[in-house]
Every structure is written in C-alpha cells, then in structure tokens.
Amino acid sequence: xxxPLYEVFVRGKRGxxxxxxxxxxxxxxxxxxxxxxxxYTRRNEGVSIWVVRASAITAxxxxxxxxxxxxxxxxxxxxxTFYSIPEDVPHL
Amino acid sequence: xxxxxxxxxxxxxxxxxRQWAFGTGFDDPLSGVDRAxxxxxxxxxxxxxxxxxxxxxxxxxxxxxxxxxxAPELEEDVALANIALDLLGQARLLLARAGEVEGAGRDEDxxxxxxxEHEFRNVRLVEIDCGPGPGGDFATxxxxxxxxxxxxxxxxxxxxxxxxxxxxxxAAKGVKELAYHRDHAAQWTLRLAGGTxxxxxxxxxxxxxxxxxxxxxxxxHPVELALPAVAVDPSTxxxxxxxxxxxxxxxxxxxxxxxxxxxxVGGRAGRDGVHTEALGYLLAPMQHLARALPGAxx
Amino acid sequence: xxxxxxxxFDRVVDAEQRIEPRDWMxxxxxxxxxxxxxxHAHSEIIGMQPExxxxxRAPSLRRKAILLAKVQDEAGHxxxxxxxxxxxxxxxxxxxxxxxEGRQKYSSIFNYPTLNFADVGVxxxxxxxxxxxxxxxxxxxxxxxxxxxxxxxxxxxxxxxxQGFELLMTMMRGTDAQxxxxxxxxxxxxxxxxxxxGPPDEKSANTEQSMAWRIKRHTNxxxxxxxxxxxxxxxxxxxxxxxxxxxxxxxxxxxxxxxxLDWEEFWQVVGGDGPxxxxxxxxxxxxxxxxxxxxxxxxxxxxxxxxxxxxxVA
Numbered sequence: 001x002x003x004p005l006y007e008v009f010v011r012g013k014r015g016x017x018x019x020x021x022x023x024x025x026x027x028x029x030x031x032x033x034x035x036x037x038x039x040y041t042r043r044n045e046g047v048s049i050w051v052v053r054a055s056a057i058t059a060x061x062x063x064x065x066x067x068x069x070x071x072x073x074x075x076x077x078x079x080x081t082f083y084s085i086p087e088d089v090p091h092l
Numbered sequence: 093x094x095x096x097x098x099x100x101x102x103x104x105x106x107x108x109x110r111q112w113a114f115g116t117g118f119d120d121p122l123s124g125v126d127r128a129x130x131x132x133x134x135x136x137x138x139x140x141x142x143x144x145x146x147x148x149x150x151x152x153x154x155x156x157x158x159x160x161x162x163a164p165e166l167e168e169d170v171a172l173a174n175i176a177l178d179l180l181g182q183a184r185l186l187l188a189r190a191g192e193v194e195g196a197g198r199d200e201d202x203x204x205x206x207x208x209e210h211e212f213r214n215v216r217l218v219e220i221d222c223g224p225g226p227g228g229d230f231a232t233x234x235x236x237x238x239x240x241x242x243x244x245x246x247x248x249x250x251x252x253x254x255x256x257x258x259x260x261x262x263a264a265k266g267v268k269e270l271a272y273h274r275d276h277a278a279q280w281t282l283r284l285a286g287g288t289x290x291x292x293x294x295x296x297x298x299x300x301x302x303x304x305x306x307x308x309x310x311x312x313h314p315v316e317l318a319l320p321a322v323a324v325d326p327s328t329x330x331x332x333x334x335x336x337x338x339x340x341x342x343x344x345x346x347x348x349x350x351x352x353x354x355x356x357v358g359g360r361a362g363r364d365g366v367h368t369e370a371l372g373y374l375l376a377p378m379q380h381l382a383r384a385l386p387g388a389x390x
Numbered sequence: 391x392x393x394x395x396x397x398x399f400d401r402v403v404d405a406e407q408r409i410e411p412r413d414w415m416x417x418x419x420x421x422x423x424x425x426x427x428x429x430h431a432h433s434e435i436i437g438m439q440p441e442x443x444x445x446x447r448a449p450s451l452r453r454k455a456i457l458l459a460k461v462q463d464e465a466g467h468x469x470x471x472x473x474x475x476x477x478x479x480x481x482x483x484x485x486x487x488x489x490x491e492g493r494q495k496y497s498s499i500f501n502y503p504t505l506n507f508a509d510v511g512v513x514x515x516x517x518x519x520x521x522x523x524x525x526x527x528x529x530x531x532x533x534x535x536x537x538x539x540x541x542x543x544x545x546x547x548x549x550x551x552x553q554g555f556e557l558l559m560t561m562m563r564g565t566d567a568q569x570x571x572x573x574x575x576x577x578x579x580x581x582x583x584x585x586x587x588g589p590p591d592e593k594s595a596n597t598e599q600s601m602a603w604r605i606k607r608h609t610n611x612x613x614x615x616x617x618x619x620x621x622x623x624x625x626x627x628x629x630x631x632x633x634x635x636x637x638x639x640x641x642x643x644x645x646x647x648x649x650x651l652d653w654e655e656f657w658q659v660v661g662g663d664g665p666x667x668x669x670x671x672x673x674x675x676x677x678x679x680x681x682x683x684x685x686x687x688x689x690x691x692x693x694x695x696x697x698x699x700x701x702x703v704a
Contacts (some may be wrong), residue, residue, distance in 0.1 A: 039466055
C-alpha cells in the first residue's frame with residue numbers, strides 16, 4: 001500500500017509568501033508536515049510549512065496563458081479560510 | 093548559470109552559503125556562554141556527569157545511523173538521520189565540555205574513540221540492538237526512542253536551569269530537539285499500535301524488549317547526587333516521564349509491558365561502566381579506524 | 391491538433407522557456423524524461439550505500455556528522471527527483487519496483503566498493519565533482535520541475551564536493567598511511583569517474599534527440615573533457631597522481647589528452663556484473679520489503695482515522 005502524494009509549501013521567512021518547494025509521500029497530514037520539515041527545511045530554510053494532498057488541488061488546464069488564469073475562483077489560496085492565522089494576530 | 097564555470101555557477105546568488113554545508117542548526121549554542129566551572133563544583137564529578145549525558149546521546153546516535161539507507165520509507169530515512177544528527181551534535185558539545193573540565197587534554201574524539209567499553213557511562217537502554225539488526229525492528233526502534241526521548245527531554249528540561257552555564261546552554265538547545273524526537277516516536281507509536289494486527293503485535297513486542305531497561309533511567313548515580321545545583325537527579329523526573337508515557341500508551345490503546353527490570357551487576361550498570369555485551373560490538377567498528385592510525389588527524 | 395500542440399511545444403523549448411507538468415508534450419519527451427529522472431533518482435538512493443558503509447566507522451565525530459548529513463542529503467535528492475517524475479505521471483512505488491527488479495538502471499559508479507575511508511573524500515571530490523559537471527547544465531533543462539530540483543541538488547552537491555576535497559587535503563597533510571589511503575582510493579575511482587559521463591558520443595543512443603529537446607545540453611565527451619580539465623590542477627594541488635600515463639596537456643587542442651577508458655569494464659558493470667551490483671540492489675530490495683509492514687500500518691491507521699472522522703461528521 002503506497003502513501004499518498006502531498007505538495008509542500010514553505011514560507012522562507014516572515015513577510016514572504018509560502019512557495020511551492022516540492023512534494024513527498026506520507027500516510028496522513030500530520031506525518032506529511034513532519035516529513036516536510038525534515039526534508040525541505042533541514043537547513044533552516046523555513047519558518048512555516050503547508051502541506052496539502054496533491055489530489056486535493058484543483059488546477060487549470062495546461063497552457064499558462066489559459067483563460068483559467070485570469071479570474072481565479074478555483075484557487076484555494078484565494079479563500080480566506082485557507083490561511084491559518086495565528087491566534088495572537090489582532091484585527092483579522 | 094554558466095557552464096564554463098560550474099562551481100561559481102552553483103554558488104552564485106548566495107550571500108550566506110553556510111546553510112548548505114551540512115546538518116542543521118548553525119548557530120553556535122555556546123556562543124557567549126561563560127565556560128568557567130562554577131566555584132564550588134568538583135571538576136572530576138562534573139566531567140563524569142558530562143560523559144554520562146554525552147554517552148547516552150553518542151551511543152544512541154550510533155545505533156540510529158544503522159537505519160541509514162535501510163528505513164521503511166525514504167522520508168523516514170531522512171527523519172531518523174535528523175534525530176541521529178541532533179544527538180550526535182549534543183554528544184559532541186558534552187564530550188568537549190567533559191574534556192575541558194577534566195583538564196587532561198582530551199578532546200571530543202579522544203573521549204569518543206580512545207575510551208574502552210568500561211569507561212562509557214551511558215545507560216544500557218541506548219546500546220542494545222533494537223533493529224535494523226536482528227535484535228529488533230522498526231517498532232523496537234520506535235519503542236526505545238519513545239522511552240529515551242521522553243526521559244531525556246524531562247532531564248534536559250531541568251538541566252536548562254543548571255548552575256553550569258555550559259550544561260544549561262546545551263540543555264536549552266537539546267530540549268527543542270528532544271521535543272521533536274519524542275513527538276516523532278509518539279506519532280509512530282500511535283500508527284504502529286493502531287495500524288494492522290501485525291504492526292500492533294510488533295509494537296507490543298518492541299515495548300516489551302526495551303521496558304526492562306526503563307527502571308535504570310531513574311536510578312541516580314552518586315555523581316548525579318554529588319552535584320545538586322548542577323546535575324539532575326533522575327529519580328525526580330520519573331513522575332513526568334511516567335505521565336507522558338502513560339498518555340501515549342493510553343492513546344495507542346496499549347498498556348505498560350508486564351516485564352521485570354533487568355538486574356544490575358553487583359549493583360552496577362551503565363552509569364558505572366558495566367554494560368551489556370552489545371556495547372563492545374558497537375564500539376569495535378566505531379573506534380577501529382581511529383585507533384588503527386594513532387595520531388592521524390581527520 | 392497534435393501538430394499544432396507540437397509546434398507550440400517546440401516553440402517553448404526553442405525559446406529556452408520551461409515545459410511545465412500540465413503542458414502538452416510529445417510521448418517520447420515524457421518517456422525520456424521519466425527514464426532519465428528516475429535513473430537519476432535511483433542513483434541518489436543507491437548512492438547512499440557506499441558512503442553509509444563508512445558512517446559507523448568514521449574516524450572523528452566531525453567527519454561522522456558530515457558524512458551522515460551528506461548521505462541524508464542524497465535521500466533528499468532522491469526524493470526531489472522522484473517527485474519530479476511524479477509530475478509526469480510516474481509513480482514512485484512503481485519506479486522502486488522497477489529498480490529492485492533490475493528493470494531500471496542507476497549510475498554505475500555506485501557499483502564500485504568503498505574500501506578505505508579516503509573513498510569518502512574521493513567520492514566527494516571525483517564522483518560528486520563529475521556529477522556536478524553533468525548536473526549544472528541540467529539546472530537549465532527544458533522540463534521545469536526537473537530543472538528546479540537540479541538547482542537545489544547542485545547547491546548541496548557543491549558542498550559535498552568541497553567536504554570531500556577538504557578531507558583529502560587533511561589526509562594528505564597527515565601520516566604516510568593516510569597518504570597511501572588517498573592514492574589507493576584515487577587509483578580505484580579515477581577511471582570509473584570518467585565513465586560516469588556515459589559511453590563515447592558515437593555510441594550514445596539517446597544523445598541527439600535529448601539535445602534537441604534540451605533535456606540534455608552537452609554531449610558525453612564534451613562533459614568528460616571538461617571534467618578532466620578541471621580535475622588535473624586539483625589533483626596537482628592535492629599532491630596525488632591520476633593513474634593515467636597518457637594524461638598530458640595538449641596545447642593545440644587547449645585541453646588535456648587522456649588515455650582510453652576500459653569500455654569493456656564499463657559495459658560489464660552496466661550489464662549487472664560490477665563488483666557491487668547485486669549487493670546494492672539486494673540492499674535496496676531488503677529495505678523496501680522489510681519496510682512494507684510499516685508503510686501498510688501507517689496507511690491502515692490513516693484509513694481508519696479518515697473513516698471515524700467521517701462517522702463523526704455523519
């Protein structure tokens with residue numbers, strides 16, 4: 001039984017966006033996060049990690065000039081609930 | 093990237109490249125720390141105490157590296173190597189401190205490579221083969237890591253307030269690392285116990301293998317008791333360790349193995365340099381090359 | 391339709407832009423990439439073994455830490471590369487099966503044994519050095535995910551190479567026994583390192599198409615020459631002798647001439663009869679098979695948890 005594929009996003013330092021750094025396999029979300037830490041931030045590259053099942057990502061069609069890329073209704077990261085805001089951040 | 097200058101090309105755009113060199117954690121945990129031994133402390137006791145803490149980390153690190161290229165999945169290979177690297181880093185700082193306090197000119201390598209079996213001060217739990225060798229498997233490795241890291245985290249948590257500023261600094265760094273090791277072990281304990289019938293069986297067996305060495309962790313050695321403001325009396329961390337282990341076991345629907353503690357030898361065990369037969373076999377390859385070429389620098 | 395897509399693909403490649411996972415691409419391009427990246431990933435994973443062979447025996451704690459971190463990096467490189475193949479529709483489990491069943495290759499260099507500790511340094515200097523010469527151009531390869539993985543890998547490899555060279559310098563300044571170890575190691579690894587660039591151009595089946603697709607950017611012989619020219623002065627600085635009586639500077643060519651490689655040995659090792667082929671594959675197979683119950687356990691646990699979460703919601 002093989003583990004599902006996860007995509008990994010790392011915030012390199014405060015003030016920057018999370019960027020896609022690669023992928024990995026893990027049995028579940030918790031282990032994916034831990035594996036991502038070991039694999040993609042073992043040289044202290046990141047301050048925050050997101051992992052998401054590759055199968056949960058909806059993407060546009062091939063060509064990057066595709067009209068899909070104009071309005072972005074399908075992009076998870078445009079949804080406010082996608083961002084995890086630390087509890088101590090006021091006014092959000 | 094220019095092909096004509098491959099080496100420059102690789103390192104272009106890189107103001108600070110040290111992070112690529114190796115391992116994690118490039119901040120020197122001891123920068124700015126006062127290395128003087130506090131006045132009232134016996135240097136010989138302090139040196140021995142540093143060896144105890146160092147040897148626990150060194151020997152377990154050596155055991156964990158046996159998984160390198162053999163882990164159940166590549167991601168886990170990376171994770172176990174990280175844990176081994178953390179422990180090796182702790183061992184090096186502590187051995188250096190032991191040598192410095194001893195004042196006999198022994199550095200970390202002299203202490204790691206030129207001491208004999210009976211001079212090692214580690215608890216016996218870290219030296220036994222828990223896999224990938226014939227003595228265990230991944231579940232046994234996880235069982236040992238769970239017990240060890242829970243215990244060491246509790247000890248280092250107290251040691252972070254040690255009267256020896258160097259030990260306090262090493263412990264403060266180690267606490268963060270051990271918290272991760274403990275979490276890793278706990279996560280795997282849950283998965284193996286709650287996975288398949290076979291994995292549950294292996295987890296139960298793994299705990300039964302390591303549990304006889306659990307009591308020794310809380311048995312104070314005279315040196316630990318002789319350094320009241322500096323060292324941690326391991327008997328004092330027992331309630332915390334028990335509580336954490338019981339919580340993890342309960343969550344995994346496991347119970348403590350019903351096994352008796354392993355006897356000592358005339359009242360002596362790992363902390364006194366009286367080990368299992370496994371330690372000699374671990375040290376022989378580890379020390380062989382360093383001893384084969386005396387005086388060589390590496 | 392396909393002709394139009396192919397024209398667009400060619401335009402992107404010719405313009406030195408990157409092909410991305412969901413772009414249309416010719417079947418041959420996809421297959422060539424999967425084969426090449428998988429082979430590269432397998433090489434990283436199999437390549438852990440000859441060096442891991444010395445972790446337990448590393449003669450100083452500093453060297454032990456460096457070596458362990460280096461072998462760990464190789465696992466990481468393998469993972470980045472397997473991930474790149476998965477963007478092309480390959481499956482890591484399937485690729486691993488192909489590796490342990492001997493249906494996919496990895497770099498032949500790792501079928502040579504590591505016999506003394508200087509091998510750790512020489513692998514860093516020569517083997518990682520040759521890999522860098524091979525790989526730096528791949529940072530500009532036409533397939534985006536592969537190029538991005540290679541940038542990260544090359545960064546890490548450059549330090550692998552430096553640590554190797556530094557270890558050798560330290561040993562060369564050490565005792566006679568240490569110097570003998572280094573020379574012995576160089577004698578064994580020099581020719582296999584040159585073989586890492588693959589067969590001579592006229593015998594290389596895939597070069598031409600791969601160059602056109604900009605998967606590959608230089609021919610085997612160009613890269614091999616480049617490596618020799620870079621390495622000769624480094625060997626001199628180190629004080630070791632490269633085991634080739636025909637090695638000398640050629641003013642007319644502006645390059646070093648060097649002796650003929652033992653292609654018979656090369657094909658023997660590629661064909662599965664190198665000193666360590668069977669051992670390396672058996673080791674990888676054992677790790678994979680012995681780990682199956684652990685992977686199954688974690689998957690079963692995740693499935694059970696997902697099931698009970700669903701019940702709670704319902």
